[in-house]
Amino acid sequence: MVKLTINGKAHEVDVEPDTPLLWVIRDNIGLTGTKYACGIAQCGACTVHVDGQPVRSCAFAVSDAADKQITTIEGLATNGTLHKVQQAWIDNDVPQCGYCQSGMIMAVAALLKEKPKPTDADIDKAITNICRCGTYQQVRAGIHAAAANA
Amino acid sequence: MNFMPKMNRRDFVVGAAAGSLTLGMRIPFDAAEAADGAPEVNAWVVIKPDETVVVRIARSEMGQGTLTGLAQLVTEELECDWSKVTYEFPTPGENVARKRVWGDFFTAGSQGIRSSNEFVRKGGAAARMMLIEAAASEWKVPAGECTAQNGTITHAASGKKTTFGAVAAAAGKLEPPTEVKLKDPKDWKVIGQGKKRLDTPIKVNGEAKYGIDTQVPGMLYAAIKACPVTGGKLASFDAGKVEGRKGVKKIVKVEDNAVAVIADSWWRAKTALDALPITWDEGENAKVSSASIAAWLKEGLDADTALVGNKTGDAKAALASAAKKVEAVYAYPYQHHVTMEPQNATARYTDDKCEVWTSTQNGEAALALVSETSGLPIAKCEVYKTFLGGGFGRRSTSHDYVKQAVLVAKQMPGTPIKLLWSREEDMTHGWYHPVTQCKLTAGFDENKNLTALHIRISGQSILATVAPARMQEGRDPATFSGFYPGGAEAAFGYDVANVLVDHSMRNPHIHPGFWRGVNINHNAIYLECFMDELAKEMGVDALEFRRKIMAKHPKHLAVLNAAAEKGGWGTPAPAGHFRGLAQHMGFGSYVAACAEVSVQGKNVKIHRIVGVTDPGYAVNPAQIERQIAGSFVYGLTGLFLGGNTVKDGRIEQENFDTYDMMRIAQMPKVDAYVMPSQGGVWGGVGEPTICVAAPAVLNAIAAATNTRYRTFPLRDHGLTLV
Numbered sequence: 001m002v003k004l005t006i007n008g009k010a011h012e013v014d015v016e017p018d019t020p021l022l023w024v025i026r027d028n029i030g031l032t033g034t035k036y037a038c039g040i041a042q043c044g045a046c047t048v049h050v051d052g053q054p055v056r057s058c059a060f061a062v063s064d065a066a067d068k069q070i071t072t073i074e075g076l077a078t079n080g081t082l083h084k085v086q087q088a089w090i091d092n093d094v095p096q097c098g099y100c101q102s103g104m105i106m107a108v109a110a111l112l113k114e115k116p117k118p119t120d121a122d123i124d125k126a127i128t129n130i131c132r133c134g135t136y137q138q139v140r141a142g143i144h145a146a147a148a149n150a
Numbered sequence: 151m152n153f154m155p156k157m158n159r160r161d162f163v164v165g166a167a168a169g170s171l172t173l174g175m176r177i178p179f180d181a182a183e184a185a186d187g188a189p190e191v192n193a194w195v196v197i198k199p200d201e202t203v204v205v206r207i208a209r210s211e212m213g214q215g216t217l218t219g220l221a222q223l224v225t226e227e228l229e230c231d232w233s234k235v236t237y238e239f240p241t242p243g244e245n246v247a248r249k250r251v252w253g254d255f256f257t258a259g260s261q262g263i264r265s266s267n268e269f270v271r272k273g274g275a276a277a278r279m280m281l282i283e284a285a286a287s288e289w290k291v292p293a294g295e296c297t298a299q300n301g302t303i304t305h306a307a308s309g310k311k312t313t314f315g316a317v318a319a320a321a322g323k324l325e326p327p328t329e330v331k332l333k334d335p336k337d338w339k340v341i342g343q344g345k346k347r348l349d350t351p352i353k354v355n356g357e358a359k360y361g362i363d364t365q366v367p368g369m370l371y372a373a374i375k376a377c378p379v380t381g382g383k384l385a386s387f388d389a390g391k392v393e394g395r396k397g398v399k400k401i402v403k404v405e406d407n408a409v410a411v412i413a414d415s416w417w418r419a420k421t422a423l424d425a426l427p428i429t430w431d432e433g434e435n436a437k438v439s440s441a442s443i444a445a446w447l448k449e450g451l452d453a454d455t456a457l458v459g460n461k462t463g464d465a466k467a468a469l470a471s472a473a474k475k476v477e478a479v480y481a482y483p484y485q486h487h488v489t490m491e492p493q494n495a496t497a498r499y500t501d502d503k504c505e506v507w508t509s510t511q512n513g514e515a516a517l518a519l520v521s522e523t524s525g526l527p528i529a530k531c532e533v534y535k536t537f538l539g540g541g542f543g544r545r546s547t548s549h550d551y552v553k554q555a556v557l558v559a560k561q562m563p564g565t566p567i568k569l570l571w572s573r574e575e576d577m578t579h580g581w582y583h584p585v586t587q588c589k590l591t592a593g594f595d596e597n598k599n600l601t602a603l604h605i606r607i608s609g610q611s612i613l614a615t616v617a618p619a620r621m622q623e624g625r626d627p628a629t630f631s632g633f634y635p636g637g638a639e640a641a642f643g644y645d646v647a648n649v650l651v652d653h654s655m656r657n658p659h660i661h662p663g664f665w666r667g668v669n670i671n672h673n674a675i676y677l678e679c680f681m682d683e684l685a686k687e688m689g690v691d692a693l694e695f696r697r698k699i700m701a702k703h704p705k706h707l708a709v710l711n712a713a714a715e716k717g718g719w720g721t722p723a724p725a726g727h728f729r730g731l732a733q734h735m736g737f738g739s740y741v742a743a744c745a746e747v748s749v750q751g752k753n754v755k756i757h758r759i760v761g762v763t764d765p766g767y768a769v770n771p772a773q774i775e776r777q778i779a780g781s782f783v784y785g786l787t788g789l790f791l792g793g794n795t796v797k798d799g800r801i802e803q804e805n806f807d808t809y810d811m812m813r814i815a816q817m818p819k820v821d822a823y824v825m826p827s828q829g830g831v832w833g834g835v836g837e838p839t840i841c842v843a844a845p846a847v848l849n850a851i852a853a854a855t856n857t858r859y860r861t862f863p864l865r866d867h868g869l870t871l872v
Contacts, residue, residue: 015415016396023417027371032363033356035539037490038573042806045490073356086354093346093772096780097213098353099360099490099539124815130806132490132540133213134783136817138776 002062006031007075017063021055022046024062025072033073033102037130044129047103047110048072054110073102076109085109088146096133104129108143117147189322191280193240193251194224194273197318201301203230207237208245208252209262210511211349212541213780214836215773216262218347220270222769223263226340227274227333230314231301237348242513243532255513258546258664260737260834263769267832272330277321279330284321285312335767335828342826344772349537360539361509364496366566370399371416372558373423374569376408378578379799380659382432383407392422401426402561410558416570435659436799443585443658443796444481450608450654451479451589457655459630463648465593468602472593476687478680480590480860482672484794484801485583485665486809491539492576495555498566499524504531504556505566509538511546519549523556542784543664547616548581574804581663582794582801584610588676593648598688600699602648605633605676611655612662612669629653631669632677632734632841638831640670640736643706644681644699660796666784667840670736675862678732678845683858692731692849693719706733709742709762709825716823717744717760727757730849732842739765739833743782743846745818749854753872754864756786756818756847761839763824766831771824774835778822781836785843787812790871793863816871 004011006029013028025034025048034057037045041059048057049071050064076083082090085108095101104127111118111126118126123143131139188198196204205224211217221235245252253266278298285303286293289310296305301314335341352358377383387409389401397418404410409428413419450456469475495508497520504524510516510533517533524531533552538545555569571579586609593602611626620627631640633651642649665671685695693714700707710733714720723729726748733742744760761778768774791810795802803809844862851869852858859867 015417019415019417023415027415027417030365031356032359032365035360035491036362036570037492037539038806040573040805040807043490043811073354077355082354089354090346090350093350093776095213095347095350095353096215096776097211097490097538097540098349098358099537101353102356105354127814130490130811130813132488132542132784132811134780134787134812134817135776136783136812136814137779137820139814140817 002066004062004065004070005068006070007072013062015062017061019062020058021048021060021062021065021070022057025057031072031074035099035102037100042130043100044107045100045103047106047129049106049110052113054107073106076105083109084146084149085112085142088142088149092138092142092145094135094138094142096135100129100131104131104139108146112147116150118143189319191277191318191321192273192326193248194270195228195277197314199315201231201234201313201315203228203235203301203314205235205237206240206252208240208255209266210255210257210513210535210538210541212257212511212538214262214777215347215770216257217349218345218773219263219769220266221348222340222343222345223267223270224274226338227271228278229298229300232340232345234301235348239535241532241534242517243528245514246517246528256515256546257511257541258543260837262836264738264832264834271332275330275332276327279327280321280324281314281317283324284317288317288320341767341769343770345770347773359536360491361496361507361536362491362494362539362570364507364536364568366496366498366507369496369566369568370412370414370562371419372410372412372567372569373416373419374404374408374410374554374571375423375428375575376579377430377432379430379432379436380661381435382430382799384409385429385431387429388427392426395422398422400562402558404554404557408554410554410569412558412562412567416568420572432799438659438799439797440795444587446658447585447587447608447656450656451587451606453654456606456652457625458650458652459625459627460633460635460642460649460651462635465602465604465648465650468648469591469593469604472602473596474594476592476684478590478683478860479587480676480679481587482585482675482862483792484585484660485788485792486577486580486794486803487542487544487663487665488809488811489538489540489542489544492571492573493551494568494570495552496566496568497555497559498564499556499559500564502530505534506532506552506555507534507536508552509536509545510549510552511538511541515547516549516552519552520556523553524560542666543668544581546664548661548663550579577804577809578801580801581616581661583665583671583788584612584662585658586610586672588672590676590680592680592684594688600646600684603646605651606654607652608654608656610657610662612664614655614657615662616664626653626655628669632673632736638738643703643733643735644696645702646699659799660801667736667837670734670838670841671785671788674732674734674841675845675848678734678842679848679858679860682730682849682852696733705740705764705827706735709733709740709764712762712823712825713742713744713760716762716821717746719744728850728854730846730851730853732845732849734838734841736838736841737834738831739763739835739838741838741842743839743842745846745850747847747850747854749851752868753870754851755872758819758821759843759846760821761823761842763835763839764827765824765833765835766826767828768824768826774824775822777835778839779820781839782820782843783812783817785840786847786871789844789847789862790864790869793866812871
């Protein structure tokens with residue numbers, strides 16, 4: 001049994017300790033906003049926050065998340081108010097198929113926490129998530145819009 | 151009125167596979183009750199008492215924005231309030247039960263809006279007429295004296311007003327109109343506007359459901375491995391080695407080439423499958439390699455006979471007597487679709503019903519396959535469509551994952567089972583962009599006029615494998631996309647007196663598929679790079695060289711001129727920057743690009759790329775701009791990073807560590823221009839621009855380095871996109 005706190009709610013799950021956090025979030029907890037795409041921490045579709053840090057949950061053992069605060073895309077808004085990255089994504093019509101965008105938004109939210117006004121170079125370095133639809137131009141615009149909304 | 155949505159050959163192919171699917175005449179405006187009990191005005195439109203307008207969307211939404219565009223088409227004619235518009239996806243089973251009231255579900259070939267715009271708009275117009283009629287009847291005034299705007303119906307003479315929501319129930323009981331007139335394009339208020347996508351809010355909070363997110367009570371999970379060599383078989387597996395593992399429920403054979411583990415979580419199923427000893431009978435195809443395929447295709451470049459796609463004049467004779475000949479050989483590799491959402495389907499089978507939840511570009515084809523695989527009639531089958539985590543053609547004609555899911559579920563009747571491919575399974579069992587080589591030969595007269603062009607394509611036919619019924623006397627017409635002598639789909643854009651485009655068909659065992667953009671991707675590289683080679687050979691500017699032979703192709707020329715102008719062609723580039731052009735036609739649209747690059751050693755930086763599209767009518771320019779930008783990413787990823795290779799009969803690349811995708815740092819600045827020339831043309835926008843991305847950049851690289859790359863991906867030449 002592993003004890004987890006996800007989006008402020010306590011859970012106890014019966015899984016092998018080396019199970020990737022992604023699959024616990026999706027299949028055991030039932031929060032499907034966090035996506036599987038590669039399983040080897042290459043694409044970032046599965047990005048969640050563990051104690052505020054962005055983590056690629058497909059290659060992150062659930063046991064390493066025990067007793068830590070996990071935030072998924074479903075928990076990013078606070079009291080019904082969208083996170084400024086989510087709002088910027090709506091304002092800039094960023095997603096296309098949207099599949100990678102949960103991870104993209106979580107990665108960007110973590111970047112803005114560390115660097116509230118990132119330069120393009122900061123973005124290039126920090127945001128390495130794959131978007132196969134190629135919405136990168138809108139992602140960049142969205143990041144700057146969110147940063148401007150301090 | 152009666153009308154029949156246009157049926158193309160593809161429908162009949164689907165219909166044939168579907169067996170009992172009804173193809174043919176129908177009146178698409180009959181009303182029934184919506185899923186939540188709200189009355190329909192007609193099949194396309196449900197209006198709730200709170201004025202919410204639910205537009206039914208038959209096509210699949212995979213990121214291309216069709217959902218929003220189709221809703222705009224309905225809204226335009228319905229005259230409802232756009233801010234009240236929402237949507238739902240009818241199921242393929244409902245479509246069959248209602249005599250295909252929503253027409254075709256097929257969402258590929260950039261057809262989402264192109265082939266349904268008319269009947270979708272008529273659906274909206276008919277609903278408006280019925281709403282007006284209901285109000286007029288209540289007021290006892292002639293319907294012709296009433297108008298509708300923004301969801302409100304007005305009778306000007308009496309000053310009476312009501313809303314759509316107030317009369318929707320009464321409207322739904324009326325006979326549908328027999329004559330439906332559509333607006334003149336000059337009166338459009340919603341079509342042509344860059345409306346925000348309707349599906350964005352649920353794509354930023356995790357709410358949007360893709361096939362992989364399906365949750366059905368009592369559901370189990372399955373992981374699967376099929377023989378890594380296409381055409382090979384499953385020889386044996388040792389179930390005893392993993393049967394006792396925690397959570398593992400069953401190990402099952404699937405068809406003659408795959409084995410699946412069913413467990414209480416996907417991770418347990420996947421890890422058990424990884425531990426399962428499996429022996430494959432790989433068969434003869436295991437001897438095939440990229441080198442053996444390339445050698446076979448190379449023979450085709452000079453084969454005596456070939457299938458002819460375009461014959462104008464006598465190219466061979468003209469070449470024989472040419473004052474100067476120029477020749478070049480190019481090749482384009484296999485490319486995997488890489489939908490970010492790996493293939494998956496959830497199936498529940500009982501003796502009386504088979505249901506599937508999945509991401510599909512063709513719900514009806516999936517339904518037909520569910521029926522065929524389950525052995526149950528269509529009426530006892532259903533497919534529930536979700537959002538797609540990318541489609542790109544992978545989920546259009548090949549529903550192998552749906553078939554597998556049904557076959558797995560059949561081995562555990564009553565239990566819903568979600569079958570999910572690992573990324574590795576997905577990458578190695580794709581339906582790849584076809585592999586081809588191309589020899590281009592040009593002839594010039596003494597006055598440096600291009601008098602002859604022979605384009606010999608050697609390689610794989612998609613249709614021969616995927617849709618043999620669409621072959622034309624042994625010829626695959628799709629092979630010649632962009633080289634057709636005329637027509638509204640993908641016509642050749644140059645005026646050369648003697649042209650021969652022919653195809654030496656060579657079909658290796660690796661499955662080919664419709665990869666976003668399909669054959670124009672490589673055809674445009676071959677032709678547009680060669681055009682630059684010819685211009686250079688003749689010492690003429692690449693734009694001027696093209697212009698001289700484009701006078702009879704004004705739409706091709708218009709986008710090329712626009713791309714050149716917006717890209718600064720003919721003006722000094724920043725120090726170290728070089729430009730390249732390309733133009734092509736595909737899916738009814740004319741596209742052109744102008745790329746600006748610099749090359750430092752082996753590092754290529756694309757500073758800017760201009761994309762111009764003339765799709766005829768532009769339903770949502772803002773979304774078209776996004777499709778242009780995304781298309782550049784798709785085409786350039788294939789050019790620099792993609793390229794699947796074959797070793798021992800199998801695809802070598804298994805995941806993003808060996809098959810990388812462009813990231814934001816490599817993204818050039820894209821300036822997109824939409825130039826709708828209207829004129830009754832509804833061109834596609836999800837695919838065409840991909841094909842000009844690579845040749846524009848290749849031509850710029852050639853200008854920068856004086857090196858012409860003719861085989862791809864560029865990583866094979868040590869070039870890195872930075």
